[in-house]
Amino acid sequence: MEKLQELIKSADTLKALEEVRIEIFGKKGVLALEFAKMKSVPNEEKKAFAQNLNIQKAKLTDIYETKRLVLESFALRQMMREDGVDVTLFNGINESGALHPVNETMNKIIDYFVSMNFSLEEGSFIEDDFHNFEALNLPKHHPARDMQDTFYLNDDLVLRTHTSPVQIRTMMREDVKPPIRMISPGSVFRRDFDVTHTPMFHQIEGLVVDKAGEISFANLKFILEDFLRYMFGDVKVRFRPSFFPFTEPSAEVDISCVFCDGLGCRICSKTGWLEVLGSGMVDPNVFKAVGEGYEDVSGYAFGLGVERFAMLIHKIPDLRSLFEGDIRLLEQFR
Ligand SMILES: [Zn+2]
Incomplete structure (x- = not known):
């Protein structure tokens, strides 16, 4: 045994x-x-x-x-x-993150305007009809509203179609009196989806208001030319008459094509120019809607799409790719 x-x-x-x-x-x-x-x-x-x-x-x-x-x-x-896997093993790769190209572009734009003494104002994504449309000279049933058809929550509430309501809310604030120099960056929402549009995108709008006669189109032209050269380097800038409900006169702003140096290519549709901004002198109807304290003022406003700037700076062909979260695209901006 x-x-x-x-x-x-x-x-x-x-x-x-x-x-x-x-x-x-x-x-x-x-x-x-x-x-x-x-x-x-x-x-x-x-x-x-x-x-x-x-x-x-x-x-x-x-x-x-x-x-x-x-x-x-x-x-x-x-x-x-x-x-088993040895989790203590060093893989030899030291990945560092980076800002998303949209954030990076947004920060660069904000840096410029803050350096020019503009204040930073923010608003909410859900707006009422008055602040998003009516006060901006877009009355109900006005055909110009079709340019910005959006997501309605009910008859009165919408996902904001632009950051312009922030301008209205800022001017109507008790503690704010002209002169005003402000920008309002943020997400906006529209019912579009193609290579140059997504249902959500980012805008930065600017507004300058002072006593009547103090602000002219020349001031607008100077600051936008200076800003566009800060963003795109040595480009030509041109102003083209246009229509926006909330500015009069209005101008679209083009830069000479950054892809072909203005010679004409597929991206600029052989024109040599790329549209980058909307701008104009604030329509008197907007000041009327804001009311008290804005009877005797003038001002200018402008707005731009941050994704469009990021696309032009980084030469990205499809705007939608900015929101797909594909690591292979994002890695290129490290
Ligand atoms: Zn071109």
């Missing part, structure tokens, strides 16, 4: 232990043979013989179970060691 105990203890793999198990506990194993000897044991000794054998069997079973647990946990640990 001592020998059998040693045999179990010496098994060093689960496979070897299984062989030992069959040899000792199997149908034709050592214990079975011992129990078979009962027949030839005299009757009066049978009880003692069986008792002794059962004690031996219990001891062997105990040793076997202990050994099995040890070998099983050893095998498990070995498997984990072989299949």
Whole structure:
């Protein structure tokens, strides 16, 4: 029996232990043979013989179970060691993040205007009809509203179609009196989706208001030319008469094409010019809607799409790719 105990203890793999198990506990194993000897044991000794054998069997079973647990946990640990991943291993790649091109462009634009003494004003994404349309000279049923069809929450509330309502809210604030120099950056929402439009995009609008006669179109022209050269380098800038409900006169602002240096290419539709901004002198109807304190003022306003600037600066062909979150695109701006 001592020998059998040693045999179990010496098994060093689960496979070897299984062989030992069959040899000792199997149908034709050592214990079975011992129990078979009962027949030839005299009757009066049978009880003692069986008792002794059962004690031996219990001891062997105990040793076997202990050994099995040890070998099983050893095998498990070995498997984990072989299949595991060493999380402390240094992968040799040190990835650093970067701002999204839209944020980066937005920050650069904000930096310029803050350096020119403009204040930064913010508003909410949900606006009412008055601040988003009416006060900006876009009365109900006016066809110009179709240019900015958007997401209505009910008859009076919309997701703002531009950041212009922030201008109205700022002018109507108790603690704000002209002169005003402000920009309002933020997300805006329109029902568009194609290579140059997404339902959500970012705008920065600017507003300057002072006593009547203090602000002229020349001031507007100077600051926008200076700003566009800050953003795009040595480009030509031109102002083209246009229409916006909230400015009069209005002008769209173009820069000479940054892709072909104004020679004409596919991106500028062979014109040599790229449209980048809308601007104009604030329409007197806007000041009328704002009311008290704005009877005798003049001002200019402008607005731009941040994604469009990012596309032109980084030469990105499809605006929608800015919102797909594709790491292969974003990695290029690290
Ligand atoms: Zn071009």
